[in-house]
Amino acid sequence: GAGVSQSPRYKVAKRGQDVALRCDPISGHVSLFWYQQALGQGPEFLTYFQNEAQLDKSGLPSDRFFAERPEGSVSTLKIQRTQQEDSAVYLCASSLALGTSGRAGEQFFGPGTRLTVL
Amino acid sequence: SQQGEEDPQALSIQEGENATMNCSYKTSINNLQWYRQNSGRGLVHLILIRSNEREKHSGRLRVTLDTSKKSSSLLITASRAADTASYFCATDPDLGSGTYKYIFGTGTRLKVLA
Numbered sequence: 001g002a003g004v005s006q007s008p009r010y011k012v013a014k015r016g017q018d019v020a021l022r023c024d025p026i027s028g029h030v031s032l033f034w035y036q037q038a039l040g041q042g043p044e045f046l047t048y049f050q051n052e053a054q055l056d057k058s059g060l061p062s063d064r065f066f067a068e069r070p071e072g073s074v075s076t077l078k079i080q081r082t083q084q085e086d087s088a089v090y091l092c093a094s095s096l097a098l099g100t101s102g103r104a105g106e107q108f109f110g111p112g113t114r115l116t117v118l
Numbered sequence: 119s120q121q122g123e124e125d126p127q128a129l130s131i132q133e134g135e136n137a138t139m140n141c142s143y144k145t146s147i148n149n150l151q152w153y154r155q156n157s158g159r160g161l162v163h164l165i166l167i168r169s170n171e172r173e174k175h176s177g178r179l180r181v182t183l184d185t186s187k188k189s190s191s192l193l194i195t196a197s198r199a200a201d202t203a204s205y206f207c208a209t210d211p212d213l214g215s216g217t218y219k220y221i222f223g224t225g226t227r228l229k230v231l232a
Binding site for chain 2: 033042043044045056091106111
Protein backbone atom coordinates (compact mmCIF):
# COMPACT_ATOMS: atom_id res chain seq x y z
CA GLY A 1 0.00 0.00 0.00
CA ALA A 2 0.94 3.65 -0.09
CA GLY A 3 3.43 4.88 2.45
CA VAL A 4 3.75 8.25 4.13
CA SER A 5 3.94 11.07 1.63
CA GLN A 6 5.15 14.62 2.12
CA SER A 7 4.91 17.70 -0.02
CA PRO A 8 6.64 19.63 -1.29
CA ARG A 9 9.84 17.60 -1.41
CA TYR A 10 11.91 20.75 -1.70
CA LYS A 11 11.09 24.27 -0.63
CA VAL A 12 13.20 27.40 -0.96
CA ALA A 13 11.99 30.40 1.01
CA LYS A 14 13.29 33.88 1.50
CA ARG A 15 13.93 34.87 5.08
CA GLY A 16 10.74 36.16 6.61
CA GLN A 17 8.37 34.16 4.41
CA ASP A 18 5.81 31.73 5.80
CA VAL A 19 5.89 28.11 4.67
CA ALA A 20 3.49 25.18 5.01
CA LEU A 21 4.63 21.57 4.83
CA ARG A 22 2.14 18.78 4.30
CA CYS A 23 2.15 15.19 5.51
CA ASP A 24 -0.18 12.41 4.37
CA PRO A 25 0.18 9.51 6.81
CA ILE A 26 -0.64 5.89 6.17
CA SER A 27 -4.40 5.44 6.29
CA GLY A 28 -5.60 4.30 9.69
CA HIS A 29 -2.48 5.34 11.55
CA VAL A 30 -3.44 7.02 14.79
CA SER A 31 -0.06 8.46 15.70
CA LEU A 32 1.73 11.17 13.73
CA PHE A 33 5.09 12.72 14.49
CA TRP A 34 7.04 15.65 13.04
CA TYR A 35 10.84 15.78 13.23
CA GLN A 36 13.53 18.23 12.16
CA GLN A 37 16.78 16.79 10.81
CA ALA A 38 19.83 18.99 10.35
CA LEU A 39 22.59 17.88 8.02
CA GLY A 40 24.65 15.08 9.52
CA GLN A 41 22.43 14.79 12.59
CA GLY A 42 19.66 12.53 13.76
CA PRO A 43 16.02 13.59 13.64
CA GLU A 44 14.88 15.84 16.48
CA PHE A 45 11.35 15.53 17.77
CA LEU A 46 9.06 18.47 17.14
CA THR A 47 5.51 17.38 17.95
CA TYR A 48 3.14 14.42 18.28
CA PHE A 49 -0.53 13.91 17.38
CA GLN A 50 -2.86 11.15 18.44
CA ASN A 51 -5.67 11.40 15.90
CA GLU A 52 -6.51 15.14 15.87
CA ALA A 53 -5.18 15.85 19.34
CA GLN A 54 -1.75 17.40 19.67
CA LEU A 55 -0.50 15.67 22.80
CA ASP A 56 3.09 16.86 22.83
CA LYS A 57 4.52 19.98 21.23
CA SER A 58 7.50 20.28 23.50
CA GLY A 59 9.98 20.03 20.64
CA LEU A 60 8.74 23.01 18.65
CA PRO A 61 11.69 25.43 18.74
CA SER A 62 9.70 28.65 18.84
CA ASP A 63 6.21 30.08 18.58
CA ARG A 64 6.88 30.54 14.86
CA PHE A 65 6.28 26.82 14.47
CA PHE A 66 2.72 25.54 14.41
CA ALA A 67 1.30 22.14 13.53
CA GLU A 68 -2.22 20.88 13.03
CA ARG A 69 -4.09 17.71 12.13
CA PRO A 70 -7.72 18.85 12.14
CA GLU A 71 -9.39 15.65 10.93
CA GLY A 72 -6.96 13.17 12.36
CA SER A 73 -5.39 12.36 9.02
CA VAL A 74 -3.40 14.90 6.97
CA SER A 75 -1.12 17.15 8.99
CA THR A 76 0.45 20.50 8.21
CA LEU A 77 3.54 22.02 9.78
CA LYS A 78 3.63 25.77 9.38
CA ILE A 79 6.65 27.95 9.96
CA GLN A 80 6.08 31.67 10.13
CA ARG A 81 8.68 34.33 9.38
CA THR A 82 11.29 31.75 8.40
CA GLN A 83 14.88 32.21 9.54
CA GLN A 84 18.08 30.73 8.13
CA GLU A 85 18.39 28.42 11.13
CA ASP A 86 15.11 26.80 10.08
CA SER A 87 16.88 25.26 7.08
CA ALA A 88 16.67 21.50 7.55
CA VAL A 89 14.83 18.40 6.40
CA TYR A 90 11.41 18.08 8.01
CA LEU A 91 10.29 14.49 8.45
CA CYS A 92 6.84 13.18 9.14
CA ALA A 93 6.21 9.71 10.55
CA SER A 94 3.05 7.78 11.33
CA SER A 95 2.36 4.74 13.43
CA LEU A 96 -0.46 2.30 14.14
CA ALA A 97 -2.72 2.56 17.14
CA LEU A 98 -0.85 2.61 20.40
CA GLY A 99 0.16 -0.72 21.84
CA THR A 100 -0.39 -2.00 25.32
CA SER A 101 2.62 -0.01 26.44
CA GLY A 102 0.71 3.13 25.66
CA ARG A 103 3.38 4.21 23.25
CA ALA A 104 3.67 3.98 19.48
CA GLY A 105 5.95 1.28 18.12
CA GLU A 106 7.45 1.20 14.67
CA GLN A 107 7.25 4.54 12.91
CA PHE A 108 6.88 4.80 9.14
CA PHE A 109 8.68 7.82 7.77
CA GLY A 110 7.98 9.95 4.75
CA PRO A 111 10.76 11.11 2.40
CA GLY A 112 10.91 14.51 4.06
CA THR A 113 10.74 18.10 2.90
CA ARG A 114 14.07 19.84 2.48
CA LEU A 115 13.61 23.48 3.47
CA THR A 116 16.23 26.02 2.50
CA VAL A 117 15.86 29.54 3.82
CA LEU A 118 17.91 32.15 1.99
CA SER B 119 21.51 18.59 22.66
CA GLN B 120 18.63 16.26 23.39
CA GLN B 121 20.06 13.56 21.20
CA GLY B 122 21.51 10.27 22.33
CA GLU B 123 25.03 9.40 21.35
CA GLU B 124 26.22 6.78 18.95
CA ASP B 125 29.67 5.50 18.24
CA PRO B 126 31.52 5.24 16.11
CA GLN B 127 30.37 8.28 14.13
CA ALA B 128 31.65 6.60 10.98
CA LEU B 129 32.65 3.05 10.14
CA SER B 130 34.18 1.63 6.98
CA ILE B 131 34.43 -2.14 6.48
CA GLN B 132 34.88 -4.70 3.73
CA GLU B 133 31.95 -6.64 2.36
CA GLY B 134 31.44 -9.82 4.37
CA GLU B 135 32.75 -8.37 7.61
CA ASN B 136 30.59 -7.67 10.64
CA ALA B 137 29.69 -4.14 11.70
CA THR B 138 28.98 -3.13 15.28
CA MET B 139 27.60 0.22 16.34
CA ASN B 140 26.71 1.41 19.81
CA CYS B 141 24.10 3.73 21.24
CA SER B 142 23.97 5.37 24.65
CA TYR B 143 20.98 7.20 26.07
CA LYS B 144 20.24 9.25 29.14
CA THR B 145 16.74 8.59 30.45
CA SER B 146 14.84 5.45 31.38
CA ILE B 147 13.05 3.98 28.36
CA ASN B 148 10.11 1.89 27.28
CA ASN B 149 11.48 0.66 23.96
CA LEU B 150 14.57 1.18 21.84
CA GLN B 151 14.46 1.04 18.06
CA TRP B 152 17.06 1.06 15.31
CA TYR B 153 16.51 2.77 11.97
CA ARG B 154 18.46 2.94 8.73
CA GLN B 155 18.66 5.96 6.45
CA ASN B 156 20.11 5.72 2.98
CA SER B 157 21.63 8.84 1.49
CA GLY B 158 18.90 11.34 0.67
CA ARG B 159 16.08 9.00 1.65
CA GLY B 160 13.72 8.50 4.55
CA LEU B 161 14.28 6.38 7.60
CA VAL B 162 13.35 2.72 7.61
CA HIS B 163 12.61 0.80 10.79
CA LEU B 164 14.91 -2.18 11.39
CA ILE B 165 14.15 -3.62 14.80
CA LEU B 166 12.52 -2.80 18.15
CA ILE B 167 13.69 -4.12 21.49
CA ARG B 168 11.63 -3.69 24.64
CA SER B 169 13.12 -2.59 27.94
CA ASN B 170 12.57 -6.06 29.44
CA GLU B 171 14.47 -7.76 26.60
CA ARG B 172 18.24 -8.18 26.50
CA GLU B 173 18.81 -9.44 22.98
CA LYS B 174 16.86 -9.70 19.75
CA HIS B 175 17.61 -11.09 16.31
CA SER B 176 16.19 -10.31 12.89
CA GLY B 177 17.90 -11.86 9.89
CA ARG B 178 21.48 -10.56 9.84
CA LEU B 179 20.74 -8.09 12.63
CA ARG B 180 21.41 -8.63 16.31
CA VAL B 181 20.49 -6.03 18.90
CA THR B 182 21.41 -6.02 22.55
CA LEU B 183 20.10 -3.77 25.30
CA ASP B 184 21.65 -3.08 28.70
CA THR B 185 19.29 -0.85 30.65
CA SER B 186 21.65 -0.68 33.64
CA LYS B 187 24.28 0.94 31.41
CA LYS B 188 21.71 2.75 29.28
CA SER B 189 23.25 1.37 26.13
CA SER B 190 22.41 -0.72 23.10
CA SER B 191 24.39 -2.22 20.25
CA LEU B 192 23.49 -3.19 16.71
CA LEU B 193 25.47 -5.92 14.98
CA ILE B 194 25.15 -6.47 11.25
CA THR B 195 26.69 -9.77 10.21
CA ALA B 196 28.10 -10.62 6.78
CA SER B 197 27.71 -7.04 5.60
CA ARG B 198 26.82 -6.16 2.01
CA ALA B 199 27.39 -3.05 -0.07
CA ALA B 200 23.65 -2.41 0.18
CA ASP B 201 24.05 -1.99 3.96
CA THR B 202 25.85 1.30 3.33
CA ALA B 203 23.72 3.86 5.16
CA SER B 204 23.40 5.84 8.37
CA TYR B 205 22.05 3.96 11.36
CA PHE B 206 20.17 5.62 14.21
CA CYS B 207 18.91 4.39 17.53
CA ALA B 208 15.72 5.91 18.90
CA THR B 209 14.34 5.71 22.41
CA ASP B 210 10.91 6.45 23.72
CA PRO B 211 10.57 7.51 27.34
CA ASP B 212 8.76 5.43 29.92
CA LEU B 213 5.17 6.01 30.86
CA GLY B 214 5.98 8.11 33.90
CA SER B 215 7.58 10.90 31.98
CA GLY B 216 4.37 12.22 30.46
CA THR B 217 5.99 12.92 27.11
CA TYR B 218 5.75 11.34 23.67
CA LYS B 219 9.20 12.52 22.66
CA TYR B 220 11.26 9.98 20.76
CA ILE B 221 14.97 10.73 21.04
CA PHE B 222 17.22 9.75 18.15
CA GLY B 223 20.96 9.28 18.35
CA THR B 224 23.45 11.24 16.27
CA GLY B 225 23.91 8.26 13.97
CA THR B 226 26.68 6.00 12.70
CA ARG B 227 27.59 6.32 9.03
CA LEU B 228 28.44 2.86 7.74
CA LYS B 229 30.25 2.32 4.48
CA VAL B 230 30.62 -1.22 3.17
CA LEU B 231 33.27 -1.59 0.50
CA ALA B 232 32.75 -4.15 -2.23
